[in-house]
Amino acid sequence: MYRTSLTAIQTHGSSLVRGWRAWWRSLSPTRQDRFAALAPLAAVLMFMAAIVAAFWYLRMEEGEREQEALRRDAEYAQQRVRLRLLERQEQLMRIARDLSNQDMDKAQFGQRAEALISQYPELQAITWLDDHGRTKASHAAPSLAGEQVRVPGEVLKSGETADTFGLTRDLQQPVYAQQSATDGETTPLLQLQVPINVQGQFGGVVLGEYSIDSLLRYGTPTEVLARYAVTLLDAKGQVLAGTPLAPRHRSAQWLPWSAHANAYEVPVSPVGNGLVLRAQAYRTSLGVVGSGLFWLVVTLSAMTAWMLIATWRHTRRRMQTQLALVAETNFRRAMENSVLTGMRALDLQGRITYVNAAFCQMTGWSEAELVGQVPPYSYWPESDHEQLQNHLKDELSGKTMPGGFQVRVRRKSGALFDARLYVSPLIDARGQQTGWMTSMTDITEPNRIREQLSASHERFTIVLEALDASVSVAPLGSEELLFANKLYRQWFGSQTVGHLQLVAQAGVLPSTSASGADDEDGLMGLPADSLTSAHSENAEIYLPDLGKWLEVRSRYLSWVDGRLAQMVIATDITPRRQAEEQAARQTERAQSVSRLITMGEMASSVAHELNQPLTAINNYCSGIISRIHSGQITQETLLTALEKTAHQAQRAGQIIQRIRDFVKKSEPNRQLADVASMVAEAVELADIELRRHNVRLTHHVAARLPPVMADSILIEQVLINLMKNAAESIAQARRPPAGRSVELRVVPKQVDGQEVVEFSVQDTGQGLAAEVLERLFEAFFSTKQEGMGMGLNLCRSIVESHQGRMQAQNLYNGSEVTGCRFSFWLPLAAPPSDTTNLVANAHPPRTIA
Structure with missing residues (x-):
């Protein structure tokens, strides 16, 4: 039985050995080296751990005793x-x-x-x-x-x-x-x-x-x-x-x-x-011998582990160096075979010792045909032998140019191509020069492209010189003028002063971008967005020195040397501005004429309105004279009659003064205007015409409305025109007295997120036909036989000049038209803190989006 157990143990041990050998052979050489280096280190660490554990156990036993x-x-x-x-x-x-x-x-x-x-x-x-x-x-x-x-x-x-x-x-x-x-x-x-x-x-x-x-x-x-x-x-x-x-x-x-x-x-x-x-208990220790033995074991174990780690690291570095050398060699060989640059090596006597595949492909000769040749080489054109021989002498003597030099090279087929050669010394492992290494690049195509670019640049320059606009380019933060066309030089000369003047006066700096400070670099103040997405700004300015109005456009671009530059294009728009000013004067005269026409149409109503206070004044004066002659008037009665006479005269004077203020010609004067006061003035003037047509006027003005930045006379003209048209529409519809009413409402409103004041005039007339609604605001279009077709067109122009909008719509009761509603809105004035800036900048440079 003992022999049977011994045989089983031997069989089991041999199977473990075979399994260990099979596992070891299955590992890669790198893993085998790693395990071979780490196994002694692990053994030393285990030995050190066993020694520490033994000392610890003995000390614990002694402590328990x-x-x-x-x-x-x-x-x-x-x-x-x-x-x-x-x-x-x-x-x-x-x-x-x-x-x-x-x-x-x-x-x-x-x-x-x-x-x-x-x-x-x-x-x-x-x-x-x-x-x-x-x-x-x-x-x-x-x-x-x-x-x-x-x-x-x-x-x-x-x-x-x-x-x-x-x-x-x-x-x-x-x-x-x-x-x-x-x-x-x-x-x-x-x-x-x-x-x-x-x-x-x-x-x-x-x-x-x-x-x-x-x-x-x-x-x-x-x-x-x-x-x-x-x-x-x-x-x-x-x-x-x-x-x-x-x-x-x-x-x-x-x-x-x-x-x-x-x-x-x-x-x-x-x-x-x-x-x-x-x-x-008083402290005890293991003694000098025990402590020394422990520290000796620890020191020897640490030194052994350190030497094993150092040996493993040294072996690993050598393996990495060998792998890097092999990879570098393979990389250089692959690079030499894949690059398009031809490489040629010469010894100190000018004999070719090495050429790569690209050099052979460029010239058409094989490596065997080129290696060993002496000048003149087979790829030299016969007509350039003397020039190439001089270049070779300079090359062998060390007189090389950093930027290389350009030569002509002949292929084996006889064709010629342009090449650029770069020369550098060839140093061996001992630091001694053994020859010269030359790289050759085919520059035939770049030369052709360079010639085309030169011709294109010449054509581009001719076009810019012929432009009827001034074009200038200058880098940011510098007074250097990078480019200026002919017209710029005629206006401003060859200095940057004109460019900077256009930039400063037009205000086309990065800070004027609508996106705000998020598109600017916080340290330099330059645009932070990409140059291709930068927005250009147009502005119209007047230069007194030239006596011209200029439209200035600007954008940022990257100059050829990589600097950020600003290009400014200035176009002479003096004739257009003169035409616009003439049109503005004509529009102003049209507005004034429209008010005169409105007052002319309301003449009979105004005369009737003035007849009442004048008749009352006449009656009061006649009564006073009669009583004075008869001696039947007291002082109190005389004062009462005179006060009533003065009141009627004041009433007549106010009517005349309002009409005079309304029809007199004046320059547009936009200022902070109270909405309730404008509505009250317009209602008093329009109420005369509405009473003549037997139309009832009701108006509602919301309380505590903020002021608007507007010309009060022009807004009153719009309101009077709308209420007058409403009264005429009701008269043409022949509505009964109970249905003859016009409603004026002024309320705050929000349009597209903007706070505005809305004015609406609603009547009970016959409404507007569909074809009339489409052409309602066109110039010279009117539904009246005696109308000029300028009233509503002027009204819309006045509203839009105040950055507002006007619209008209019919009112329905089922399918029946019961009236019409004209409405327009004006934006609120700027906050009080910005009022000074608005007044100071009454005529800023106009910006075209």
Whole structure:
């Protein structure tokens, strides 16, 4: 059976070996090298870990033995202290019993106390207290502090001793307590109060006071004090006697043999938890030999591991260097075979020693035909032998040009092509020059493209010179003028002053972009968007020096040297501006004529309106004259009549003044205008015409409307025209008196996110036909036989010049047209903080989007 087991073990071992060999052979050489380098390192680390674990285990075993010995010795010391306390307690109880039986007087008590104190050094004082806590007799050791000695007749004060006295009286049992030190000179004492029972009644106590330090010194065995640091602690952990060991430095606690100071605590009976004995073992170590052996093993293991790592890294670097060399060689060979640049190597005598495939492909000769040739080479054109020979002499003598030189090269087929040659010295591994390396590039096609670009640039320059606009290009932040065409030079000369003047006056700087600061670089103030997406800005400016109006367009571009430049194109638009100004004057005159026509159409109504106050004035004056002649007028009656006459005259004057202000010619004056005041003025003028047509006018103006930036006279003209047209539409529809009404509403509104004020005039007329709605605002289109067709066209022009919009629509009741509604809106004025800027910039340069 033994042989069978041995055979099975051998079979199993051989199978493991075969499996190991198969796994090792399946690895790549790189992995085999890696495992071969890491295996010794792993073995060294495992050996070091085993040594550390052994030291740790031995130290832990030693620590457990020390802890067990410490616990045993601490309990032995506690038993010795306990027996000593019980002996002293028994002696004090005998004294208390004798005092209870009245077998002892004060003199005998003093003799007994003196004998005990002299015999037992831990006893410091023995005191006899009556049932009221008054000292009847006391004897103290000479070593006791004076303030701790009790005087006969002294009564216990409130404190620890008085509390213990009360507890002893209640329990009728001996009670231990501690008396803490009051200052640094007194020492803490352990008190024992034994009750005195006189015929079943409490007759006082016998108070014994122990020195805790003497109790520790004389009660603890000397062999325990020699091996341990023994201390007595109170319930709060404060040291009462003895000297504890200092806490150990943390820097050495991580060592495997670093033993923490063993400590064991046990309460001292019969005192209980109020007095605890703690023993601390003195620090021990493995010694110099043990520590040296451990550090020697650790050092040798670290050095072995470091050398293995260094060897592995060195081997890895060598392998990487070899792989890099192989990759570099393959890369250079592939690069030589794939580049389109021809490479040729010459020795110091000018013999060809190497050509690559690109060089052979360019010239048409094979490598075998070229290598070994001396000048003149077969690819030199016969007509250029002398020139090429001079270039070769310069090349061999080291006189090479950094930018290379251009030559003509002949192919094997006889065709010629342009090439550029670059020469550099050929240095071997020892740093010595062995020849010259020449690279050759076919530049036939680039030369052709360069000629085409030159011709294209010439044509482009001719076109720019022939333009009727000034074109200039200058880099940002510089006074250099990169380009200027003929017209620019005629206007401004060859300096950058004109370019900068156009940029500054037109305001086509990057800050004027509508997208704001998000499209600008915060440090340079330049456009941050791409040049292809930058927006151009157009502005119209006037140059007094030239006496011309110019339309200025600008955009940013990248100049040929990579600098960011600004191109400015200025076109002379003086004739167009003159035409626009003439058209504006004609429009102003048309508006003035329209107001005169409106007043002419309203002449009869105005005359009727003025006839009433004039008739009233005539009647008042005639009545006053008649009463004055008859002498039947009093002063009060005369004053009343004159006041009414003056009121009627003032009324007539206001009507005439409003009509005069309305029809007089004036320049457009846009300013902050109150909407309610404009509506009131228009209603007073239009109400005359509406009453003539027997039309009722109702108007509603929303409260607290903000002001608008407008020309009050022009807006009143629009409102009067709309209300007058509404009254005429109602008259033509022949509506009954109850249905003849015009409603004017002015309310705030929001259009496309913009706060505006909407004016609407709604009538109950016959409405507008579909074909009329399409052409309603065209010039010279009118539905009236005597109309000129300019009223609504002017109204729309006035509204649009105020950045507003006007529209008209029919009102329906089912399918029946019940009237028409004209409405227009005006944007609100700028905030008060921007009003000054609006007034100061009443005529800014016009910008065309």
